[in-house]
Amino acid sequence: MGTKRIGIVAPAGRLDPLLAERLRLVAGDVEHGPHLFLHPQCFLSDGHFAGDDEARARAFLDVANDPHFNAVWIARGGYGSCRIAERVLGELNGYAREKLYLGYSDAGFLLAGLYAKGCRVAHGPMPADLARPGGEAAVLRALSWLNSADPGALEPSLADGSPAAAFNMVVLSHLLGTALEPDLTDHVLMLEEVSEYLYAIDRTMFHLSAHLALRGLAGIRLGRVSDILPNDPVFAENEEEIVKRWCSKAHIPYLGRADIGHDADNKIVPFGWR
Amino acid sequence: MGTKRIGIVAPAGRLDPLLAERLRLVAGDVEHGPHLFLHPQCFLSDGHFAGDDEARARAFLDVANDPHFNAVWIARGGYGSCRIAERVLGELNGYAREKLYLGYSDAGFLLAGLYAKGCRVAHGPMPADLARPGGEAAVLRALSWLNSADPGALEPSLADGSPAAAFNMVVLSHLLGTALEPDLTDHVLMLEEVSEYLYAIDRTMFHLSAHLALRGLAGIRLGRVSDILPNDPVFAENEEEIVKRWCSKAHIPYLGRADIGHDADNKIVPFGWR
Numbered sequence: 001m002g003t004k005r006i007g008i009v010a011p012a013g014r015l016d017p018l019l020a021e022r023l024r025l026v027a028g029d030v031e032h033g034p035h036l037f038l039h040p041q042c043f044l045s046d047g048h049f050a051g052d053d054e055a056r057a058r059a060f061l062d063v064a065n066d067p068h069f070n071a072v073w074i075a076r077g078g079y080g081s082c083r084i085a086e087r088v089l090g091e092l093n094g095y096a097r098e099k100l101y102l103g104y105s106d107a108g109f110l111l112a113g114l115y116a117k118g119c120r121v122a123h124g125p126m127p128a129d130l131a132r133p134g135g136e137a138a139v140l141r142a143l144s145w146l147n148s149a150d151p152g153a154l155e156p157s158l159a160d161g162s163p164a165a166a167f168n169m170v171v172l173s174h175l176l177g178t179a180l181e182p183d184l185t186d187h188v189l190m191l192e193e194v195s196e197y198l199y200a201i202d203r204t205m206f207h208l209s210a211h212l213a214l215r216g217l218a219g220i221r222l223g224r225v226s227d228i229l230p231n232d233p234v235f236a237e238n239e240e241e242i243v244k245r246w247c248s249k250a251h252i253p254y255l256g257r258a259d260i261g262h263d264a265d266n267k268i269v270p271f272g273w274r
Numbered sequence: 275m276g277t278k279r280i281g282i283v284a285p286a287g288r289l290d291p292l293l294a295e296r297l298r299l300v301a302g303d304v305e306h307g308p309h310l311f312l313h314p315q316c317f318l319s320d321g322h323f324a325g326d327d328e329a330r331a332r333a334f335l336d337v338a339n340d341p342h343f344n345a346v347w348i349a350r351g352g353y354g355s356c357r358i359a360e361r362v363l364g365e366l367n368g369y370a371r372e373k374l375y376l377g378y379s380d381a382g383f384l385l386a387g388l389y390a391k392g393c394r395v396a397h398g399p400m401p402a403d404l405a406r407p408g409g410e411a412a413v414l415r416a417l418s419w420l421n422s423a424d425p426g427a428l429e430p431s432l433a434d435g436s437p438a439a440a441f442n443m444v445v446l447s448h449l450l451g452t453a454l455e456p457d458l459t460d461h462v463l464m465l466e467e468v469s470e471y472l473y474a475i476d477r478t479m480f481h482l483s484a485h486l487a488l489r490g491l492a493g494i495r496l497g498r499v500s501d502i503l504p505n506d507p508v509f510a511e512n513e514e515e516i517v518k519r520w521c522s523k524a525h526i527p528y529l530g531r532a533d534i535g536h537d538a539d540n541k542i543v544p545f546g547w548r
Contacts, residue, residue, distance in 0.1 A: 010313055010427040023391045050471055079473040081479045174477055178484035199322055199353040206356045210452035236321040 004034045004147050007063030008042060010050035010126060012106045013078030015042040015127060020212040023127050026139055034071075034147040039063060042075050051081045057084040057091075060110075071073075071146045074103030076128030081109040085180055089113045093113070097168070102126070102142060104192075105262065108171035109180055111123040116182035116269045117164070123166035123190070123260065124153070124268035134264035145268050155190065155259050155267040158274070162218050166269035167259055168229035173204045176211045181269075185216040188255060190269055191243070192223030194262035199236035201225065202242050207249035219253035226259025278308045278444065282316060282325035282401060283339030283364075286380045287318040287352030296421040297401045300413055308345075308421040313337060316349050334384075338362070338370040345420045346353040348377030348384070349417050352543045355383040359454055363387045376416060378402070378466075379536065382445035383454055389439070389545045390438030390456040397440035397464070397534065398427070398542035406537035419542050427449060429464065429533050429541040432548070436492050440464035440534055440543035447478045450485045456545075459490040462529060464543055465517070466497030468536035470510035476516050483524035493527035498535025 008015075020038050027036050041059030046050030051059070063072050064238060074081075088110065100115050102120040111121040124145065125138035132138065147155035158164055165187050172191065173180055189212070212220075225239040237245070240257070247254040259267045282289075294312050301310050315333030318325030325333070337346050343509045348355075351508065362384065373390050375395040385395040398419065399412035419427035432438055439461050444463070449455055461484070467475060486494075495506040511519070514531070521528040 045507075048505065049509055051331075079477060081478060172449070174481040178481065203353060203356060205446040207452065232323065233321055 002024065005030050005037065005068055006071045006073050006146055007037045007039060007066070007069040008073045008075050008077040009039045009056075009059045009063055009082055010042040010127050011056050011110060012049065012080035013076055014050035016131075017043055019128065019130050020085070022130050023139065026130070026136055026141055030140070030147065032147070035145060037063070037069070038223065043180050046103070048077075048078070053083050053087070057087045058086050061091050063098070065091075065093045067095040071100040071101060071102065072180055073142070074101070074107040074126055076198065077105030077107060079090065079106050081106050082174065082180070084100050085109050085113045089117055092117065101145060102268070104145060105147040105168050106171060108167045109175055111271070112175050113180040114180050116180065120270070121209040122270040125266050128191045129264065129266070132264050136218065137263040138266055153268045155269045156252055157188070157221060157255075158269065159260060162186070162188045163187045163271075163273045164190060164225070164269050165271045166192070166258070169201065169204050169208065170196070171195045173207050176208070177188045184212075186218050188218045188221060190221045190223050190258035190260055192258070192261045193239075195227045196228060197229045198231050198237070198239065198242065201239060204236070205242055205246040209252060212252060213250035217252055219255040220247055221255045221258035223258040224244070224263060226262055275307050276529035277340055279311065280345045280347050280420055281311045281313060281340070281343040282347045282349050283313045283314040283333045283337050284398060285330050285334055285348040285358055285384060285432070286323065288324035288348055289318050289349040291317055293402065293404050296404050297413065300404070300410055301417055304417055304421065306421070308417060309463050310440070311343070312316075322352070324349075324463070325491065327357050327361070331361045334358065334415075337365070337461060337536045338400070339444050341369040344371060344495050344510045345374040345376065347416070347420065348381040348400055350400050351379030351381060353380055353463050355380050356448065356454070359383050359387045360533075364390055366391065366393075374420060375469045376420060376542075378440070379541065382441045384447055385453040386441070386449050386456050390454065394544070396542050396544040399540050403538065405541070406440070406538050407477060408452035410524050412538040412540055415542065425485060427542045429543045431462070431495060431530075433530060433541065436460075436462045437547045438462045438464060438543050439545045440497070440532070443467045443475065443478050443482065450482070461546070462492050462495055464497050464534055464536045466532070467499045468499045469503060470512070471503045471515065472505050472516065474511070475513060479516055479520040483520040487524035491526055493529040494531045495532035496520055497532040498537060499535055510541075
């Protein structure tokens with residue numbers, strides 16, 4: 001256990017350098033804490049992205065394919081992972097399959113494809129969560145799990161032993177039916193969302209449930225759906241009623257809530273059997 | 275030709291009664307114009323929707339399955355068609371296959387499923403377009419096409435004779451891989467969008483192009499992408515550069531622009547061979 005080497009890359013948006021410095025301070029206070037390597041690509045800027053597609057793919061491969069790293073930690077969300085996923089997945093070596101990958105939100109595109117390739121991935125906090133209120137706890141949770149597999153960092157319903165996976169709803173909706181889609185047979189699928197209208201969540205659940213009805217899921221758990229945009233006129237159902245209704249229609253068991261979301265309480269969900 | 279009977283229903287949002295009255299006046303001025311029947315369901319209100327799912331499905335079937343109507347004209351967009359599509363498509367009778375269906379935006383869910391079932395559908399203006407600047411021209415274009423198959427109402431690139439289909443990008447993205455997806459082999463697919471961020475259009479094109487790469491399309495044409503939300507930081511490409519790049523990656527021919535969009539100039543695209 002302990003003192004792992006973690007490489008941080010940014011396949012979507014750029015990491016703020018001051019936030020990176022805070023991250024070093026927080027990680028430095030962890031006893032027997034991990035060694036962090038912030039790939040310089042994290043600080044590149046190319047419009048919407050932390051460097052162009054080539055730079056972001058190259059940085060990801062630098063760390064993933066290097067035997068000296070134990071984990072690849074995705075710096076933040078935003079948008080961009082799907083643009084480099086095919087390239088990255090096509091160039092992974094044997095060392096890439098031995099390490100952990102952690103992130104969420106837009107990073108779900110890469111986590112999905114990495115999991116489909118047999119890599120060890122998890123949905124959980126990212127360095128940029130330091131900017132959230134209470135975000136230090138989220139980052140410490142991630143560090144403690146990456147460094148020493150702290151079971152206290154895990155999403156509590158995982159204790160039942162079922163294989164699991166977790167995604168942002170819109171990200172999963174965009175990768176179903178593409179080469180990035182992993183086999184989720186017998187998995188408990190946890191879903192979370194942020195900054196969407198309830199009508200759009202309803203529409204996304206139409207799409208997700210139609211696809212997932214045929215995938216042999218053990219069931220769906222709903223994480224937090226935060227910062228819901230105001231619907232005009234008001235939408236009759238809340239997010240849980242929406243998800244329950246579509247699950248029922250698709251004969252997918254609805255298993256209750258999950259302790260994940262776009263917030264500092266976001267717990268860690270390793271994919272698959274543990 | 276001429277003096278067709280057109281039934282108007284609202285599978286998504288409610289039609290404003292004053293706008294319905296303007297529609298009657300506009301249609302009344304068309305020589306040998308059609309008879310309009312505004313189904314009373316158009317004016318129901320149930321939160322986000324023009325009546326609950328049962329009322330909206332029932333109204334659609336009332337008109338679609340009635341031999342006295344030549345066409346079903348969808349009143350407006352919004353959100354709601356995907357919630358009733360399965361029910362509607364399961365209960366269509368033989369008369370439903372003999373009539374025309376016209377709409378766009380959210381109505382694309384129903385148009386897709388109806389086309390998959392062998393019905394005659396078209397992407398084009400709706401009654402609610404009267405509320406747009408210059409919207410009377412859009413509504414007259416639709417009436418003239420529904421009433422007397424006016425070729426001047428058609429999207430100009432259709433003149434080359436290829437079978438075609440047209441969709442809102444997000445709507446198509448949500449129906450691919452579901453029971454609503456039609457066979458688009460050899461079709462020119464026209465896409466339009468409104469009120470989205472360029473990064474979200476890029477993400478939707480990742481999903482669309484991954485699916486459509488395998489569908490044997492003749493190619494893609496891009497309609498208008500209007501009211502683009504401000505991207506911060508600025509997105510390096512415009513909408514046409516985004517679509518061209520994903521088409522190229524998926525080996526789908528990009529055929530240029532299409533004269534469709536969420537605006538008064540929206541031309542009519544009948545699906546399939548004409």
